[in-house]
Amino acid sequence: MSAVLHIDLKNLTHNYKYLRSKITNETKFLAVVKAIAYGSDSVQIAQHLQNLGVDYFGVAYAEEGITLRKNGITIPILVMHAQPENYERIINYNLEPNLYSLRTLHLFSEICLQQEIKSYPVHIKYNSGLNRLGISLNELPKAINSIRKGELKVASVFSHLAASEDDSEKEFTKQQIDSFENFQQQILPSLKEKPLIHHTNTSGILNFPEAHFSMVRSGIGLYGFGNDAKFDKNLKPIASLTAEISQIHQLQKGESLGYNRTFKSNKPIKTATITIGHADGIDRIYGNGKGYVIINDQKAPILGVVCMDMLMVEVTDIACSEGDTVIVFNETYTANELAEAVGTISYELITGIGPRVKRILKKT
Numbered sequence: 001m002s003a004v005l006h007i008d009l010k011n012l013t014h015n016y017k018y019l020r021s022k023i024t025n026e027t028k029f030l031a032v033v034k035a036i037a038y039g040s041d042s043v044q045i046a047q048h049l050q051n052l053g054v055d056y057f058g059v060a061y062a063e064e065g066i067t068l069r070k071n072g073i074t075i076p077i078l079v080m081h082a083q084p085e086n087y088e089r090i091i092n093y094n095l096e097p098n099l100y101s102l103r104t105l106h107l108f109s110e111i112c113l114q115q116e117i118k119s120y121p122v123h124i125k126y127n128s129g130l131n132r133l134g135i136s137l138n139e140l141p142k143a144i145n146s147i148r149k150g151e152l153k154v155a156s157v158f159s160h161l162a163a164s165e166d167d168s169e170k171e172f173t174k175q176q177i178d179s180f181e182n183f184q185q186q187i188l189p190s191l192k193e194k195p196l197i198h199h200t201n202t203s204g205i206l207n208f209p210e211a212h213f214s215m216v217r218s219g220i221g222l223y224g225f226g227n228d229a230k231f232d233k234n235l236k237p238i239a240s241l242t243a244e245i246s247q248i249h250q251l252q253k254g255e256s257l258g259y260n261r262t263f264k265s266n267k268p269i270k271t272a273t274i275t276i277g278h279a280d281g282i283d284r285i286y287g288n289g290k291g292y293v294i295i296n297d298q299k300a301p302i303l304g305v306v307c308m309d310m311l312m313v314e315v316t317d318i319a320c321s322e323g324d325t326v327i328v329f330n331e332t333y334t335a336n337e338l339a340e341a342v343g344t345i346s347y348e349l350i351t352g353i354g355p356r357v358k359r360i361l362k363k364t
């Protein structure tokens with residue numbers, strides 16, 4: 001078989017319960033299911049999490065939220081990077097936009113005014129230091145004007161931490177939290193209703209309990225990674241990626257392997273060709289000895305360059321046959337470890353798994 005991503009919903013339940021155990025009963029939980037639920041399967045994951053009782057979903061773009069609405073998701077969905085060209089669709093599908101700038105606040109407010117929509121739930125993002133999206137403190141008076149003009153309902157006020165996994169940036173994170181608290185004090189008296197307040201992603205949940213406020217947001221933790229060995233041991237990766245050995249070759253000394261002949265053998269070796277390539281998310285950076293697959297519980301290094309549909313590994317000392325299944329990552333040989341071998345992070349590896357890779361769900 002070509003490559004398969006096995007998704008274990010039991011592990012998802014485990015991770016959700018673990019993360020929930022880190023917050024109080026009153027704190028709400030927003031599950032981040034953007035980017036196909038971090039490369040897995042957004043609809044199946046969201047349905048499972050909805051059944052488990054999450055309070056909110058977070059997606060990056062409107063289209064992701066629409067997919068969920070078309071597939072039985074009824075709880076609130078925050079569109080964290082809502083674009084003005086999609087505001088009509090956002091309203092039609094009962095999604096909740098993040099209004100992260102004076103421009104977006106103004107545009108959304110105008111639409112509500114024109115369509116005579118009152119109390120549409122929106123989310124106001126404050127820039128506490130990531131400098132990606134969010135309004136600043138001195139923009140607050142104008143932001144309040146737009147909120148009033150459009151008669152918007154502020155469902156939440158939130159911000160995002162820049163380095164919540166990073167011990168050496170603890171002081172900066174604390175400054176972000178203080179700055180967000182100051183913003184809350186300024187905005188809350190001007191709002192009609194009491195919004196939810198949220199600041200933390202997975203690492204923030206685990207490292208900064210003082211910043212949980214009334215809701216937390218988690219993505220990577222639900223999928224099994226805590227950005228820190230001490231948290232990883234309590235979480236279970238939900239996705240395992242397997243592929244197959246399609247052919248085995250014996251290379252003589254001096255023969256080369258793969259495109260551009262970047263590998264040349266200085267001794268006789270045995271290689272296996274594997275049914276996964278850079279079109280499936282195993283980028284070329286994993287080639288030339290940096291990445292590996294697991295065969296028979298042993299690491300088989302990827303030799304030469306990764307091709308579009310295949311890659312080649314060395315199996316000189318590994319007992320294996322054509323047709324055998326190989327592991328790219330699983331609960332034991334984690335995506336995090338493989339990603340780190342090439343200097344990247346689990347997020348990038350798992351969200352990059354291509355659409356050609358078949359997703360198979362394991363429910364019990």
Ligand SMILES: *Cc1c(COP(=O)(O)O)cnc(C)c1O
Pocket residue numbers: 032034080160200201202203217218219220221
């Ligand atoms: C992606 C994202 C998250 C999830 O972060 P994790 O580290 O995966 O938990 C939370 N908040 C915002 C604004 C995001 O963009």
